[in-house]
Amino acid sequence: MSPPAIETRNLTRQFDDVLAVDSLDLTVRSGEIYGFLGPNGAGKSTTINMLLDYIRPTDGRATVLGLDAQTDIKEIHQRVGVLPDDVGLYDRLTARKHVEFAIDVKETDDDPDALLERVGLADAADRKAGGFSKGMGQRLRLAMALVGDPELLILDEPTSGLDPNGARELREIVREENERGTTVFFSSHILGQVEAVCDRVGIMNNGRMVVEDTIEGLRDEVGSDTQLTVQVGGKPDGVAGQLRALDAVSSVSVEGSTIRVGLTERGSKTAVLSTIEDAGLTVDDFSTEQASLDDLFASYTSKGVDTGPEPAEVDA
């Protein structure tokens, strides 16, 4: 049984009067894809910075691949591929030189061109990084992170600066790497970027982990209610009672000529619409809306906003 890819216990970092990370217990199992979520300033980057020894915790401890994140730095960085957030490139060096440097330092036998090909930068291999767009820079950083076929990939906001196509390609690479046995730890402030690939997600807010679950688990929590909104011609008096009597209708509200009906999973839109028409009303328009994970994400991450000052954005 491999040790957890990442484990933190009571990990804490205080910046002056801001508690950026507050007693974080996080376990990333070997072999999984873990989505590390939260709004900007939630403490994600500070946590990752502590895993990489860019920042020292003020309390608690962290291990990466079973090694102490503060003392076994070289060993950890040899076995981990990192795409840090907000990382500069060497403007005067070409993309290939960047990858070659990582290969030299890690002493691996990777082919720089093959790695650049993989991230879609083959054509730009001989161009200097100074002229790269944000997305190209991000692809190059990913190529460097892949050097040495790491056991664990730590990707801090990897999709930032990527267009939707680039983000999709990144997710494909993440999935491929994971199929080869690589654990992936992937942070983002956008749930949609990690939802499609992650086995588990943890959502951070105000320095604390507010929920940790599988995507399926989160979906169950959201439930699968559908909101059906119907515009009718005429006064929808009386129809509400009939609708409530229908099987699988969880809620009905009427406002002017608008009827809102909450349907559980087994509910039928057709039954609702025919009930309305049978009541002598014409259906002018209707729309349905699925309660989404985004709503859930928003509900977790907006909590606490009113109870105290937001921690300042700590990009550190």
Next chain:
Amino acid sequence: MTKANVWLDVAKKDFADAARSKMLWTLSALMIVFVGIASYAPNAMMEDPDIEAALNFMSSPMLILIPILAMIVGYMSIVGERDTGSIRMLLSLPIVRWEVLVGKFVGRLGVLTLPTVAGFGVGAVVMVALYGDVPAGSFVEFLVLTLLVAMLYIAIAVGISASVDSRGKAMGLAAGAILVLEYLWSAVPLGIYYLLNGNLTMTGGVPDWFQFMSFLTPKASLQKFLLMFFDFGFANSLGGLQAGSDAPIYLQNWFSGIVVLLWLLVPLAIGYVRFQRATIS
């Protein structure tokens, strides 16, 4: 397994980066022009110049120029990477902070050494052409002194660069170090003497501690130490550095070797400690 000499990769990359910038070539051109002119000037100015005069003519400006160039080459070496965030890329690889520091020191030393050697090479050619000879011994001795001065000041510059978190602070400290060590140092022993005695009249000669303080700068201690081995062909001007046999230990020339070693190691050590503690963001 992690690689043992990663600092060498850092040094090589740093040098390659400098070679692609204008820095290396600007420095080379500057050095070549400077040494070329300095080698030629005595011929134009004097009736019957000899080679020693040519070398003498070059030595002072060169020893003023090198510390300034070393600071320019080195002060941004580490803090510059913190500015752009590329330090995060370096440290995301299996490179630890002392390896960044040593790699930067060696890389930047190369960036200053190469142009200096190129300049001296051109100087040698000019001297042969003008004086029919090159004072090989003195010339090489002076080159050694120049490169060692470069090394000490690169150590100071890289130490400063590792110690601070902004370009402005690095620039201020670098300028301050040059000002104090190169131009204002003579005031330090004088000031202490004044504080101790309330006047500056040194009856009965200069006290030993005063001499010790006077020779404490990187350049003076280096020259004093090197006098054990050679006199750069201009012994007369360095007479004050030669210790008498009855002088106390700390005025002996070999003792200056220890001071030189401290000038090399202490700035780098301070830089290391501060960089090691720094939050990289």
